[in-house]
Each structure stands twice: as structure tokens, then as C-alpha cells.
Amino acid sequence: MYYIGLDIGGTNLKSGVVDEWGNILGEASVPTGAERPQREVFQDILLSAERAVYNAGVSMKDIEAIGMGSPGKIDYETGTVIYNNNLGWKNFHIADLINDALHVPAVLENDADAAALGEVVAGSARGAKSAIIVTLGTGVGVGIVFNDKIYRSSEFGHMVIRSGGRECTCGRKGCWEAYCSATGLIRSTREAGITEADGTVNGKTVFDAADKGNATAQRVIDEYTSDLSCGIVNLINGLQPEVISLGGGIAKQGERLLEPLREKVYAEMYKGLTPPRIVSCTLGYKAGLIGAAMAAKQ
């Protein structure tokens, strides 16, 4: 049997037909048009799913269940989007409506959690009994998967590592996210007086500057990897995962980030614990489709 994994993004509604081992057999993507009425977006979610089924060369009768990844606040029991900021949805009973329309059971997961499960089933943490996926994007997302089960909606990005430090969007001071998100790194880059030629700063700016021999840029990177290591060691000491996978924009630096990070983490973690593998996520957006489908399978 097959499963549909759906990612309800602010830009695109992506779907994939996934087999029970986490292979994608066919995909489809439809623009979200987030400004449109809920009813129209919902129709295009159905369209996206149907196209993926068509592209996979199967029929809706072959689909055992549908899993949807959504940002925002979710009621897992009822498959309801309580609140989705990007789409302006409130109390939208999407799982029931999908079920009614396609006659296939539907479940709802947090999109970041679904992506974490995808990386464990078919990506960077494949086969791990316990894995933590850390996404370095606008925020620091933390997805925890134990025994192929998602530990839902962890907000470990809002773990204070520097008490009394930088103000965070959550109201606390010194959260991991305030230092280690792309937003945090951009702030550190700007504070160090490093910019692109046109005065802008992005998540790559400081790495490019360090490449050109800028010692201040290298110092910003060193501090960034130390803060990243601090939060990761906290999670390792507390939860002892087999694998830590890094995703999101900053993780594109690959070994350049991972090599100093591993050195710091392994030196600092609690003695006697087994050092986890520390790697990059490998599936990109497909992690969300595969993970949502596998959540539906469960």
C-alpha cells in the first residue's frame, strides 16, 4: 500500500506518493495562493494530492492514508489546524474534510516534526533509534524522533543558553535560537560590521568574508559554532540521541560548519555518553513529504 505525504506551505502545496519504505513514487506541487479563501486553498490541496497519485501511476484506491504537515498550532486528536499564521486559518478541521473528500483517513502533523521523521526514515538519520533534527532557519527548529515516533512540537530552540542575553521573539533573553538561527547569525554578522558590498547581510555573508581572510568574520563563525555546540551538547546530555542532523539554510555550509562543531561537541559532552553522529540533512523538502506519509502510516 501507499501513502500520501502533503506539505501545506505558505508558497506551495507539495504532495508525494510514498511507499511503506519511504520511497517517493510521484510528486506534485501547486502554488498555495495563501491570500485566497480557505475553500479555494483546500481545493488545491486535493488537486495536489490527486496529481501526485496520477504522477506515481497509481490510483486513489491504492492510498492507505494521507499525512499532512502544517506549520502553526495543531490539535492532533481531531486533525484540526487551530491557528496557521501564513494562511490565516483558524480552527480548520482539515483532516475530516480530506477524509470526506477523498475517502482516505488523514492525519495532521507539525511540518517540522514531519520533516524530522522523514530524515529518520529515509535520510540522514536513517535507521537511528533516536535522532534530533536541528533546523537552522528563521528560527532554530528542533525535531525529536525516538523509535520512529515523533516527539511532538518541541520548542528546544527556546532553550536559554545565555541567561540574560539577547532578547528572543518568545520574550525570554538568551535563547539558543537568538544566537543560532540564520536570523541570529545575520545579527551577529551585522554587529561585527560585516556586510555585502550593497550593505545587506545574509546567512552566507560571514562565511564569504572569512574565506577572504577577514579575521573578524572568522571570530563570528567561531562564536556561532560554540553557541551551536552549547545547545547541541545540552540536548545530547539530556536525551542521548544516536544522530544529530542539521538542516536549514546555515547547514548548507556542510563540513565547514560540521567539522569545528563536532570537535567542540565531542570535547564538551558528558563523559561516558556515546558520541552521536553529527551530519547534514539530506532530503531537503522531500523530508516533509516522506515524514508526513510515514506519520499517516503509523
Add this chain to the structure above:
Amino acid sequence: MYYIGLDIGGTNLKSGVVDEWGNILGEASVPTGAERPQREVFQDILLSAERAVYNAGVSMKDIEAIGMGSPGKIDYETGTVIYNNNLGWKNFHIADLINDALHVPAVLENDADAAALGEVVAGSARGAKSAIIVTLGTGVGVGIVFNDKIYRSSEFGHMVIRSGGRECTCGRKGCWEAYCSATGLIRSTREAGITEADGTVNGKTVFDAADKGNATAQRVIDEYTSDLSCGIVNLINGLQPEVISLGGGIAKQGERLLEPLREKVYAEMYKGLTPPRIVSCTLGYKAGLIGAAMAAKQ
């Protein structure tokens, strides 16, 4: 059927016969005599168990399984104490030996984890689907129990909350434990120039001084509850437990500690999460016996 819960402490070998609901039917305690050969201590572990069975008015035939709580490093699969500092044990296959001697299956758990399970089964966190037991003693112990299962050997006490702060016994700087253990509070008390009349400091000294109107002492307590809140909020944001229970020496302050703590935690935790109950542990040493027995039941 009944279960034996055993606590292999550095001072006493405590045993309890426990029913399937977590009630203790009979207890016994034998001095550990930690300096003695392993063989002699082991004989007294058997003696302690047998006396508890006698005191419970049952017979060894009624015992379904034995659970033992031990400090130190444990191999859970084989029921082996890899290393126990207090008793000088190395690679001691205690579960097999208990099984051979009493013809009852035996399992080994970390003693703090067993106590956490005890509080969930029969104490302060009774009925909670998810609970975190924070023990404020020599260190900061963190026991995590989800769905009546122990999440083993968490070392969240070694979570850095003040990057670059106080040196911790683990080699990191700024661990939660360095500030919030009894040892940490005693250090803060001493640094603030507050002592008992005879120049000594204990975990109660600062509270007694504040009672007498010492403003510096009150400031030390305020900082302590802020640091305690910081670590607890980190755990709530990441793991969303239903209950947080405080145990250990400092927790004896009861509402005096809990009231300001709740205020700080509830103000700072991630918006939208359900506030957990924050309470004191209620079972004392019995938590370890009940939890070890319930681990054996599982």
C-alpha cells in the same frame, strides 16, 4: 502478584514489597557496609529482600520480579553494574546473580530514574502522562517519565544556562547544576558572605538568613529561583511535561520555593503551551523502592 523494589545505596540496602498499584506492603533496610567485599554486600542485598518479603507477610513464591535501583553506570540489557563509585563495583552482573539466588527475574535501573518513576506511579505526579522529576541535591538530577516509561539516564543537570559561567564538575561552564544544586546554592550563599554562626554553610542557611530580614540573602534566593526557573522553562519548552516535581534537600523549602518559582516559570514559558503543575515530591526514599518495583513489573 507482588514485586520487590530494592535501593542499593551507599549507606543502606533498602527493600520493599510492592503491589501492582505501587503500594508498599512491607519494607526492610540493612546497612550497606560499602567497604566490605562485593560478595558480602550481595549477601545482604538478598537478606534485605528476604526480610521485606517476610515483613510483607508474603513468600518469595509470590514475587513476580525484582527491580533494583543503583547509582553509577549501568548496562540495562544485561543488568550489569558497569561502575559504582560508592561500592567500588566494576562489571558486576548483579541481575543474573539475584535471579540465580532467588529464582526471580531481576532488572537494574538507575536509582534516580527509579525514584522518578515511583513519584509518577504513586506520588506527586501520580497519573501524569509525562513528568519530570528535578532533584536538587549534591547535583541537579533530572528524571523523565513518559507514559509510565523511564527515559533513562538523562543528564539535563548538565545543560548550560549561563554560557561561560561557573565551572561545573563535568568540565563545562555554566551548567544548571552549578547554580541550582544544593552545592551551587551553598556556593552562592558563601560568595554573598552569609554563613551560620560557626562559619559553616548548608542548604538552609540562606533561607534562615532571609527569614531574619537579611536583604542579601533574599537576593541570593531570588537569583536561585530565577536560575531554577530558567532550566525548568528550558525543559518545559522542549518536552512539555504535565508535571514538574521537585525533590532533594532544597525542595524541603516547599511553597517558599515553589511559589516564586511558579510565578517565574509561567511568565517565561513558551506561549501556547499548557502550564505544567509544579509540586514537591511526596514519597521520599519510598519513591526509589516503588519505582524499582514498577520497573521490574514492566
